[in-house]
Amino acid sequence: MTTQDDLRPILTTESGAPVADNQNTETAGVGGPALIQDQLLFEKLAHFNRERIPERVVHARGAGAYGTFTVTADVTAYTRAAFLSEVGKQTETFLRFSTVAGNLGAADAVRDPRGFALKFYTEEGNYDLVGNNTPVFFIKDAIKFPDFIHTQKRDPYTGSQEADNVWDFWGLSPESTHQVTWLFGDRGIPATYRHMNGYGSHTYQWQNEAGEYFWVKYHFKTDQGIRNLTQSEANRLAGEDPDSHQRDLREAIERGEFPRWTVQVQIMPAADAAEYRFNPFDLTKVWPHADYPPIEIGTLELNRNPDNIFAEVEQSVFSPAHFVPGIGPSPDKMLQGRLFAYADAHRYRVGINADHLPVNRPHATEARTNSRDGHLYDGRHGRQKNYEPNTFGGPAQIGRPLWSAVPVAGATGNHVAPSHAEDDDFGQAGALYRLMSADEQQRLIAGLAGFIAKVSADRDDIVERAVENFRKADADYGRRLDEAVRELRKQR
Numbered sequence: 175m176t177t178q179d180d181l182r183p184i185l186t187t188e189s190g191a192p193v194a195d196n197q198n199t200e201t202a203g204v205g206g207p208a209l210i211q212d213q214l215l216f217e218k219l220a221h222f223n224r225e226r227i228p229e230r231v232v233h234a235r236g237a238g239a240y241g242t243f244t245v246t247a248d249v250t251a252y253t254r255a256a257f258l259s260e261v262g263k264q265t266e267t268f269l270r271f272s273t274v275a276g277n278l279g280a281a282d283a284v285r286d287p288r289g290f291a292l293k294f295y296t297e298e299g300n301y302d303l304v305g306n307n308t309p310v311f312f313i314k315d316a317i318k319f320p321d322f323i324h325t326q327k328r329d330p331y332t333g334s335q336e337a338d339n340v341w342d343f344w345g346l347s348p349e350s351t352h353q354v355t356w357l358f359g360d361r362g363i364p365a366t367y368r369h370m371n372g373y374g375s376h377t378y379q380w381q382n383e384a385g386e387y388f389w390v391k392y393h394f395k396t397d398q399g400i401r402n403l404t405q406s407e408a409n410r411l412a413g414e415d416p417d418s419h420q421r422d423l424r425e426a427i428e429r430g431e432f433p434r435w436t437v438q439v440q441i442m443p444a445a446d447a448a449e450y451r452f453n454p455f456d457l458t459k460v461w462p463h464a465d466y467p468p469i470e471i472g473t474l475e476l477n478r479n480p481d482n483i484f485a486e487v488e489q490s491v492f493s494p495a496h497f498v499p500g501i502g503p504s505p506d507k508m509l510q511g512r513l514f515a516y517a518d519a520h521r522y523r524v525g526i527n528a529d530h531l532p533v534n535r536p537h538a539t540e541a542r543t544n545s546r547d548g549h550l551y552d553g554r555h556g557r558q559k560n561y562e563p564n565t566f567g568g569p570a571q572i573g574r575p576l577w578s579a580v581p582v583a584g585a586t587g588n589h590v591a592p593s594h595a596e597d598d599d600f601g602q603a604g605a606l607y608r609l610m611s612a613d614e615q616q617r618l619i620a621g622l623a624g625f626i627a628k629v630s631a632d633r634d635d636i637v638e639r640a641v642e643n644f645r646k647a648d649a650d651y652g653r654r655l656d657e658a659v660r661e662l663r664k665q666r
């Protein structure tokens with residue numbers, strides 16, 4: 175009679191030889207020490223020791239899914255990107271959501287921006303839009319990013335996030351006031367990854383077939399509706415189900431409830447940029463919709479879960495420098511720094527052949543480079559020549575820039591970004607505060623005050639600087655915050 179065990183395939187070692195015994199280590203005699211000839215024991219222990227790769231230095235905690243982007247409007251007047259060339263055209267995508275500050279095992283239900291990293295597998299190569307669920311950011315120059323993140327992560331001495339560090343940095347960085355107001359508002363803790371918007375955040379360039387160019391901002395509006403958690407709901411959920419967002423996304427897709435976003439862009443003709451009332455390349459500012467109304471261009475649906483989290487989510491890599499013809503960078507100083515940072519992180523975190531992995535490589539075309547070898551190279555190029563130019567039919571350049579050149583002026587130097595008529599660090603933060611309902615303002619003040627009040631008792635100067643920024647945004651905002659912080663610090 176055939177038993178269940180007879181139907182099982184043979185367990186093997188990494189080299190494919192049958193395993194004789196997977197339960198008992200080979201020893202010298204009964205009860206004696208282990209033998210070095212037990213290849214299986216060493217192979218298993220050694221592989222296990224090497225299972226982890228470095229977690230992402232930010233956005234370590236995340237979840238991803240594959241999906242489909244569908245074009246719903248003719249945007250050929252603005253960009254020649256092939257995947258946007260026709261209404262109804264569909265492109266495969268992979269989206270990784272994340273929190274920013276927490277480590278790999280951190281809880282999902284926390285107050286933190288959410289990453290919204292989207293890869294379009296286009297026929298002209300992969301286009302990565304590595305955004306967040308917020309349209310703005312805390313700082314506007316990449317040179318400050320490591321300092322900023324150090325204040326969000328663990329203190330070198332205490333090993334914990336410290337209110338002193340966070341508020342010291344934010345108080346000294348008034349440009350953060352807008353994003354901090356956003357973060358402590360109701361949208362600061364989304365209920366799930368499905369119930370939040372995504373934003374490209376930076377300004378990007380689109381170039382049409384005629385060579386004209388435009389500045390664009392991307393918005394992904396959730397079709398599920400916005401849903402948030404209050405701080406106390408989040409505190410409870412983070413304890414009860416640390417994986418809440420990841421679980422929600424996977425289960426919704428398993429149920430066939432595919433989450434969708436309506437994709438919109440704001441488009442600014444290149445000629446408007448110099449005189450626009452805000453510096454259009456300043457990541458701490460939005461373009462008010464009255465100035466540049468968002469127009470719908472497509473839909474994004476997530477419809478397939480990854481089969482293997484490590485292979486497809488942990489090893490997935492996204493780079494803001496992954497452009498396709500017709501789309502390019504803007505001079506935003508944050509974006510410019512990011513154009514370097516991501517691929518560098520991938521080389522360290524995943525390795526030099528990260529872009530060859532199934533989740534990362536182009537799906538609708540193939541990569542044809544003369545780069546070769548390195549750790550874990552799979553030999554995909556076979557006998558092909560590995561240099562260029564060559565007379566053996568190797569791949570050739572197209573001879574046309576992917577995006578438009580932009581005019582620049584002046585001398586090199588560590589310049590402050592140009593200030594436009596209405597640029598300051600507080601105007602848009604105050605406007606956001608005044609847009610909030612009375613209840614939301616109340617929750618905003620309570621959340622901020624609760625955190626600011628944690629600053630060390632002998633560092634009132636840090637508290638003062640922090641509150642002063644909100645006062646400059648809106649006098650009422652500052653006054654109420656000041657009172658709430660004083661009250662809480664009295665009670666300490």
Ligand code: HEM
Nearest residue numbers: 230233270289290291305306311316319375508511515519
């Ligand atoms: C100069 C500023 C910034 C620098 C230097 C920077 C750097 C990094 C680095 C090194 C990673 C890890 C990449 C990896 O290991 O694969 C990362 C991840 C990420 N960053 Fe940034 N970042 C910056 C600003 C931003 C901004 C402004 C946004 C959003 C608008 C953003 C969104 C993300 C997202 C979504 C991820 C996770 C990508 C993924 O899911 O793999 N970052 N960042």
